[in-house]
Amino acid sequence: MTQTRIAVSHVTKRYFLYRTALERLLHAGFGVKAKPVRAFEALNDVSFEVKAGECVGLVGRNGSGKSTLLYIIANTLAPTSGDVAVTGRLAALLELGSGFNPEFTGRENIFFYAAMLGLKREEIAARFEEIVEFAGIRDFIDQPVKTYSSGMTVRLAFSVTTCIEPEILIVDEALAVGDEAFQRKCIARMADLRSRGTTILFVSHNARSVIELCDRAILLDRGEKLVDGKPDEVIVAYRRMLYMEGARYEAYRQELKAHNGDPKPLLLARETENGSNGNGAPEAQGERQADAAYFDESLKPESMLMHEPAGAVISEPAICLIGSDGAPGSRVNMLKRGEDYIVRYRVRFEEDARDVGFSVSMQSMNGVMLGGGSLVLAEDTIPVVPAGSVIEARHTFSCRLLAGTYFASVGCSAVKEGARQPLHRIADALMFSVLPEKSYNGRGMVDFAFRSGHAVISGGAERDMKAGDQE
Structure with a gap:
C-alpha cells in the first residue's frame, strides 16, 4: 500500500476582522467583545490526502486560500480547527527569501538554510557545488543576500530546497519571479524529483505546468475545496470560474459542490440555449457537410x-x-x-x-x-x-x-x-x-522541414554528400 505523505483533515482557518487596534487588543488579549467581531474563513473544512511520489497542484483565484493551506501544511501557521499529518522530511519554498538572513552571504545562507532543513554540515559541503551551479549565481555567492535581486534570491532558495532531495517538497508560486529559462529548469528539476519518489505540492497559476507535471489538481475557491481530480479537468473548471462573475459564478460554484467536486458532468454540458452542433457551439442552418x-x-x-x-x-x-x-x-x-x-x-x-x-x-x-x-x-x-x-x-x-x-x-x-x-x-x-505517415520519421510535434544528411570530412567515401529530404 502506498504511504500517505500528507493528510489534511477538516482544516479550517479563521481570522477576525477588527475595526480598531483597541478592539483587537481587547478581543485577542483579554477575550472581551465590545461589539460582535466579523470573522473571515480563509479555509473552510478542507480535506484531502497526498500519497508518496504523487504531485498535486493547487489552483484558484487570488485569495482562495492556497497559500494559507501550504503554510498550515508546512507547520508555520496553526489551523483554527482540523488536523494535518505530514510523514517524511519536508522542504518548503513559501515566499521570497524565507529562511534567509539578508546580512549573510549566499555561501553562509546555504549552510544556514540547509541546516534548518535538517542537513549536517558535511552533507551540505558535499552538495555545495551542485547548489551553486544550479542557482547560477557563482559570481555573487560571497555577497550579502540583501544585495541580491528577487530573481537571484529565489534561484538560491529553490536550489537549496531541491538539492537536499526532500521526501516532500512544497512550492508556493515562488517561481513566478524567475525568468522563463529558470522556470523551465525548475520544472525539469521537480519532474526529476518526482520520478525519484518525492511528493510535491505546489501552487501555480500556470496551467501548462500543472497539466504537465501533476497527477492531480485541487481547485480552491473562497477557502473551500471545490474540485479534486485530473489536472486537465480541474484546469477547465478553474478557467470557467475565472471568467465568471455575479450570479453565474455563484451558480457554477453550487453546481460543482452538488457534483461532489467532479467537474466532468459540467464539462460535458454545453451551451444549449440556441441548440448545439455536437462540437459545443450553437448550430446554424446550412452548416457544411463533413467529409x-x-x-x-x-x-x-x-x-x-x-x-x-x-x-x-x-x-x-x-x-x-x-x-x-x-x-x-x-x-x-x-x-x-x-x-x-x-x-x-x-x-x-x-x-x-x-x-x-x-x-x-x-x-x-x-x-x-x-x-x-x-x-x-x-x-x-x-x-x-x-x-x-x-x-x-x-x-x-x-x-x-x-x-x-x-x-x-x-x-x-x-x-x-x-x-x-x-x-x-x-x-x-x-x-x-x-494522421501518421509510415514514410516520415520526424519527431516531436512540429514539422520544421529538416533535410538531414552528412558530409564526409576525411577518410574517403564513394559519395561526398548524402541527404534525405524530409518534405
Whole structure:
C-alpha cells in the first residue's frame, strides 16, 4: 500500500476582522467583545490526502486560500480547527527569501538554510557545488543576500530546497519571479524529483505546468475545496470560474459542490440555449457537410470553454478543406501534414463594434501553445460592424504538425474605450488529429522541414554528400 505523505483533515482557518487596534487588543488579549467581531474563513473544512511520489497542484483565484493551506501544511501557521499529518522530511519554498538572513552571504545562507532543513554540515559541503551551479549565481555567492535581486534570491532558495532531495517538497508560486529559462529548469528539476519518489505540492497559476507535471489538481475557491481530480479537468473548471462573475459564478460554484467536486458532468454540458452542433457551439442552418473519410465523430473537445460573450457570439467553428474557388469546403478533423486547410467560424454581433479582428490558435494535448494567426492589425480589421451582422471568419493555414491530437481555440475582438478587448472566445473549440505517415520519421510535434544528411570530412567515401529530404 502506498504511504500517505500528507493528510489534511477538516482544516479550517479563521481570522477576525477588527475595526480598531483597541478592539483587537481587547478581543485577542483579554477575550472581551465590545461589539460582535466579523470573522473571515480563509479555509473552510478542507480535506484531502497526498500519497508518496504523487504531485498535486493547487489552483484558484487570488485569495482562495492556497497559500494559507501550504503554510498550515508546512507547520508555520496553526489551523483554527482540523488536523494535518505530514510523514517524511519536508522542504518548503513559501515566499521570497524565507529562511534567509539578508546580512549573510549566499555561501553562509546555504549552510544556514540547509541546516534548518535538517542537513549536517558535511552533507551540505558535499552538495555545495551542485547548489551553486544550479542557482547560477557563482559570481555573487560571497555577497550579502540583501544585495541580491528577487530573481537571484529565489534561484538560491529553490536550489537549496531541491538539492537536499526532500521526501516532500512544497512550492508556493515562488517561481513566478524567475525568468522563463529558470522556470523551465525548475520544472525539469521537480519532474526529476518526482520520478525519484518525492511528493510535491505546489501552487501555480500556470496551467501548462500543472497539466504537465501533476497527477492531480485541487481547485480552491473562497477557502473551500471545490474540485479534486485530473489536472486537465480541474484546469477547465478553474478557467470557467475565472471568467465568471455575479450570479453565474455563484451558480457554477453550487453546481460543482452538488457534483461532489467532479467537474466532468459540467464539462460535458454545453451551451444549449440556441441548440448545439455536437462540437459545443450553437448550430446554424446550412452548416457544411463533413467529409466522411476525414471526419471522426469521436473527436469532440470535452475541455471546451466558452467565455462569456461581450457583444458578439461565435458559432459553428470548424476545420474545412479548401474548395476549388478558395472558399471553405467539407468539414474535416483528421488532417494530413503539409496540406492546406481553413479554420472558419461565424460571429453574430449583438452590438455595434469597431476595428473588429479575429484570431485562432493551436494547442497540444497538454495545453502548450503551438502557434496561431490573427487579424488585429489596422489594415486587417473591419472598421465598423453594426449590431445584428453575421460575419464568417476564415483562417487559412498549412498543417505543419506531426501525427497526434491537437486543439484549436478561436476568438473575436474589437476596440472599446481605446483598447482592444475580446468580444467572445472559445478555448479548445475544435479537437483534431494529424494522421501518421509510415514514410516520415520526424519527431516531436512540429514539422520544421529538416533535410538531414552528412558530409564526409576525411577518410574517403564513394559519395561526398548524402541527404534525405524530409518534405
